Amino acid sequence: MTALIFLIFAGIAVFCGISLVAQTHPIASALSLIGVMGSLAILYLQLGGEFIAAAQVIVYAGAIMVLFVFVIMLLNAGAEGTSLQISNFAKYVGIFLLAAFLGLISFVIQAMLPKTEGVVFGAFRDGTALNIGRKLFTTYLLPFEVTSVLILIAILGAMVLARKEI
Amino acid sequence: MYLWLIPILPFLGFLINGLFGRRMPKSMINVFAIGSVTLSFLWAVKTLVGLSPLETKYIEHYFTWIQSGTLNISIDFAVDRLTAVMLMVVTGVGLLIHIYSIGYMAHEDGYYRFFAYLNLFMFFMLVLVLAQNFLVLFVGWEGVGLCSYLLIGYYFLEQFATNAGNKAFIVNRIGDFGFSLAIFLIVRQFGSVDFTKVFDAAKPMPTEASAGILTTICLLLLVGAAGKSAQLPLYVWLPDAMAGPTPVSALIHAATMVTAGVYMTARSAALFTHAPIAMDTVAVIGLATAIFAAIIGVSQNDIKKVFAYSTVSQLGYMFLGAGVGAFSAGIFHLMTHAFFKALLFLGAGSVIHALSGEQDLRQMGGLRKYTPITFFTLMCAGIAIAGIPPFAGFFSKDEILAAAFERAPWMYWLGVFTAGLTAFYVFRALFLAFFGEYRGHHHPHESPASMTLPLVVLALLSAGGGFINVPRWLEPLFPVKTEAGNEWLMYVSVAAGVIGIAVAYVCYIARPGIADSFTASLSGLATLFDRIYNAFIVVPVVTISRVFLWRGVDAGLIDGIVNGAGSRSRGVGNILKLLQSGNIRSYAAWVVLGSVLLLLAIGFGGATR
Amino acid sequence: MPTSVPMSWYLILSAILFGLGVAGFIYRRNIITVFMSIELMLNAVNLTFITFSYTLKQVDGHIFSFFVMVVAAAEAAVGLAIILTVFKNRDTLMIDDVSSMKY
Numbered sequence: 052m053t054a055l056i057f058l059i060f061a062g063i064a065v066f067c068g069i070s071l072v073a074q075t076h077p078i079a080s081a082l083s084l085i086g087v088m089g090s091l092a093i094l095y096l097q098l099g100g101e102f103i104a105a106a107q108v109i110v111y112a113g114a115i116m117v118l119f120v121f122v123i124m125l126l127n128a129g130a131e132g133t134s135l136q137i138s139n140f141a142k143y144v145g146i147f148l149l150a151a152f153l154g155l156i157s158f159v160i161q162a163m164l165p166k167t168e169g170v171v172f173g174a175f176r177d178g179t180a181l182n183i184g185r186k187l188f189t190t191y192l193l194p195f196e197v198t199s200v201l202i203l204i205a206i207l208g209a210m211v212l213a214r215k216e217i
Numbered sequence: 218m219y220l221w222l223i224p225i226l227p228f229l230g231f232l233i234n235g236l237f238g239r240r241m242p243k244s245m246i247n248v249f250a251i252g253s254v255t256l257s258f259l260w261a262v263k264t265l266v267g268l269s270p271l272e273t274k275y276i277e278h279y280f281t282w283i284q285s286g287t288l289n290i291s292i293d294f295a296v297d298r299l300t301a302v303m304l305m306v307v308t309g310v311g312l313l314i315h316i317y318s319i320g321y322m323a324h325e326d327g328y329y330r331f332f333a334y335l336n337l338f339m340f341f342m343l344v345l346v347l348a349q350n351f352l353v354l355f356v357g358w359e360g361v362g363l364c365s366y367l368l369i370g371y372y373f374l375e376q377f378a379t380n381a382g383n384k385a386f387i388v389n390r391i392g393d394f395g396f397s398l399a400i401f402l403i404v405r406q407f408g409s410v411d412f413t414k415v416f417d418a419a420k421p422m423p424t425e426a427s428a429g430i431l432t433t434i435c436l437l438l439l440v441g442a443a444g445k446s447a448q449l450p451l452y453v454w455l456p457d458a459m460a461g462p463t464p465v466s467a468l469i470h471a472a473t474m475v476t477a478g479v480y481m482t483a484r485s486a487a488l489f490t491h492a493p494i495a496m497d498t499v500a501v502i503g504l505a506t507a508i509f510a511a512i513i514g515v516s517q518n519d520i521k522k523v524f525a526y527s528t529v530s531q532l533g534y535m536f537l538g539a540g541v542g543a544f545s546a547g548i549f550h551l552m553t554h555a556f557f558k559a560l561l562f563l564g565a566g567s568v569i570h571a572l573s574g575e576q577d578l579r580q581m582g583g584l585r586k587y588t589p590i591t592f593f594t595l596m597c598a599g600i601a602i603a604g605i606p607p608f609a610g611f612f613s614k615d616e617i618l619a620a621a622f623e624r625a626p627w628m629y630w631l632g633v634f635t636a637g638l639t640a641f642y643v644f645r646a647l648f649l650a651f652f653g654e655y656r657g658h659h660h661p662h663e664s665p666a667s668m669t670l671p672l673v674v675l676a677l678l679s680a681g682g683g684f685i686n687v688p689r690w691l692e693p694l695f696p697v698k699t700e701a702g703n704e705w706l707m708y709v710s711v712a713a714g715v716i717g718i719a720v721a722y723v724c725y726i727a728r729p730g731i732a733d734s735f736t737a738s739l740s741g742l743a744t745l746f747d748r749i750y751n752a753f754i755v756v757p758v759v760t761i762s763r764v765f766l767w768r769g770v771d772a773g774l775i776d777g778i779v780n781g782a783g784s785r786s787r788g789v790g791n792i793l794k795l796l797q798s799g800n801i802r803s804y805a806a807w808v809v810l811g812s813v814l815l816l817l818a819i820g821f822g823g824a825t826r
Numbered sequence: 827m828p829t830s831v832p833m834s835w836y837l838i839l840s841a842i843l844f845g846l847g848v849a850g851f852i853y854r855r856n857i858i859t860v861f862m863s864i865e866l867m868l869n870a871v872n873l874t875f876i877t878f879s880y881t882l883k884q885v886d887g888h889i890f891s892f893f894v895m896v897v898a899a900a901e902a903a904v905g906l907a908i909i910l911t912v913f914k915n916r917d918t919l920m921i922d923d924v925s926s927m928k929y
Binding site: 794798799800801805806809 | 848851852855860921922924925926927928929
């Protein structure tokens with residue numbers, strides 16, 4: 052069951068990723084990215100990261116991507132003139148090479164890792180909001196505060212940059 | 218007793234005149250300058266009267282200057298009989314020359330500057346004379362060298378004057394180097410620079426028959442004295458120093474500064490008497506200088522140059538006296554020489570003033586009609602320097618010659634010959650200037666009273682100064698050997714003087730012109746040492762500097778390195794700038810490449826193992 | 827097919843997504859698409875963090891991933907503002923046209 056879910060959503064993620072790179076119109080790319088994020092959220096859930104999965108959907112897919120879509124619409128970005136200029140050689144031999152490269156990578160990764168038991172949904176129980184909150188406010192307090200300052204700076208920067216007269 | 222007042226009063230005069238003199242009227246400058254020296258003179262008199270009979274040395278300790286381990290150097294002033302003589306000479310003759318300068322420098326620019334420097338000189342000279350240890354003496358020594366430079370280069374807009382100032386200072390420096398080495402050796406040997414400590418420690422030491430530590434110290438002291446007192450081979454600065462105003466020549470280069478070397482030698486008598494080799498060297502150098510300078514003096518046509526070489530020659534006499542052991546005779550001659558040499562220079566200044574700046578003897582003549590006071594006083598000085606009794610020069614010169622005869626008769630005969638030459642060239646100058654017909658184009662006039670009054674006072678001192686029995690006064694310090702009763706020595710030296718005057722009379726009054734070609738042929742000797750120095754020292758140094766150090770090292774090597782570094786950087790930059798293509802995608806590609814390399818490095822660096 | 831998924835599969839997926847992100851970053855000409863490729867790369871990294879957090883049985887990976895999201899948000903905001911400014915001044919969205927920093 053776990054494996055099935057993984058394969059389905061991993062496939063969706065890869066498909067959306069390829070579509071992100073291959074599409075000409077930015078809006079299509081944005082929608083593909085949203086698809087990637089969604090499937091990744093499912094995978095996080097499988098890995099026991101319930102808080103992170105929720106944050107992914109709310110913040111990433113819900114806020115950041117919406118911002119992207121707004122900007123695309125504001126700028127009235129159209130499709131790129133020409134799509135990727137790929138020669139025939141690259142199209143056929145390149146795909147094969149890419150597949151081979153990926154196979155090699157996967158083999159190396161698999162060989163390098165220590166043999167542990169696989170991922171089972173529900174085995175990791177510590178990813179709750181309670182636990183993360185606890186860690187955030189004790190061990191990782193300083194980075195937490197620093198990132199809040201960072202966000203403040205980003206707000207200021209964005210406000211200044213997006214003015215009518217810069 | 219407040220000994221420190223004696224030098225400080227002229228120093229205050231220097232400060233006031235130096236800082237505020239530019240805006241003060243001449244009368245006020247005079248008040249401060251002359252007043253400070255007068256007060257210093259009076260205070261010196263009062264001190265000496267108060268301290269008489271000065272059987273023992275009177276020391277005033279002020280404060281510790283240097284304290285380092287076992288070495289303890291303090292600022293002390295001391296007065297003993299030798300200091301008393303020097304104090305009177307320096308302040309007395311200095312005062313007369315200050316008064317003279319009022320008239321002589323009346324029309325000069327920078328009037329206040331002259332008197333400020335002159336006061337500063339008095340300060341340093343008095344520090345030198347009052348010093349109780351070698352280091353304070355050296356401070357005064359250096360200070361008078363500085364003032365000499367400032368005053369020789371007084372007419373600083375003249376290239377010749379500034380060159381002469383530089384020459385004086387640099388040649389003095391060479392002597393000072395020897396003096397410094399001597400002080401270092403004294404510290405090493407005796408552990409102190411204090412006169413009392415050093416001389417008391419030296420007394421029981423054995424007399425060195427061959428070169429030892431005391432001989433080395435004394436020879437180095439001689440180097441210093443030779444630089445300051447213009448002995449061979451470091452005399453070359455004195456004739457050029459005549460570029461300064463005449464009162465400067467009188468005070469510094471006749472009466473006081475150049476005598477500092479003789480004073481220092483006399484003060485260190487306790488060291489010299491233990492090193493016969495050094496004493497002989499002093500005597501030989503003194504004698505050689507005396508003869509050499511006298512020969513050159515015969516050939517000079519500038520009245521001040523004649524007297525300059527005469528000073529060098531008479532300083533040689535003083536060193537001869539010190540070298541044969543007659544220190545008191547040397548100091549006696551120092552005093553009488555101060556009188557008649559200052560008089561000669563001031564008189565020359567009066568003549569120059571009368572002729573509105575003319576200094577060439579060939580343009581003078583018959584001046585006794587126009588400047589009678591100057592003529593009369595200068596004749597007194599001439600007789601004194603020729604050693605004719607009862608004038609002052611006879612007594613002192615005779616003492617030296619008698620002591621020289623005791624040491625080695627050939628020294629005596631050479632000294633007599635030089636005495637004859639001295640009489641000859643001095644009277645040559647006097648006859649050329651005052652007798653015959655006036656050969657120049659100016660209108661001679663007598664000098665003002667401010668100038669003639671010091672001349673008269675000095676003439677009286679030259680005439681009667683010999684009766685101040687300095688050797689007997691200095692006897693506790695320098696025991697006088699009893700005379701062997703060689704009366705004929707005296708007669709011979711007087712006769713030499715008379716013969717010299719007679720020959721001069723013949724050559725310049727009775728039959729003028731017969732000696733001119735002979736005297737002209739000697740003029741090449743004057744530049745002999747300058748030419749030697751130029752060939753062996755100046756030219757090599759300048760050549761090495763110019764060719765090797767300047768072009769080779771500085772322009773070639775250092776500039777090459779610096780410029781080369783610059784151009785190398787530019788070359789590297791030219792290559793690196795090609796990265797900045799402006800194309801963002803290529804930047805992105807570089808980023809990816811960099812991260813791949815990083816991953817490879819981590820991977821192969823074993824971080825994953 | 828085992829019921830548990832080996833951890834390596836997640837890592838391989840992450841690598842694939844990262845590689846796709848790099849490809850888009852280098853090859854696309856539209857600025858906004860380049861930006862989105864960057865976001866894709868960040869997501870891939872997040873997956874890796876969560877995976878290792880599961881493997882090591884610690885929650886710190888989740889925390890790290892949380893911070894990555896925060897920073898990505900800030901960066902997206904500022905980056906898009908910059909894109910707006912560039913568009914206002916240069917009137918183009920092709921990064922090849924923004925090359926006035928040539929030496």
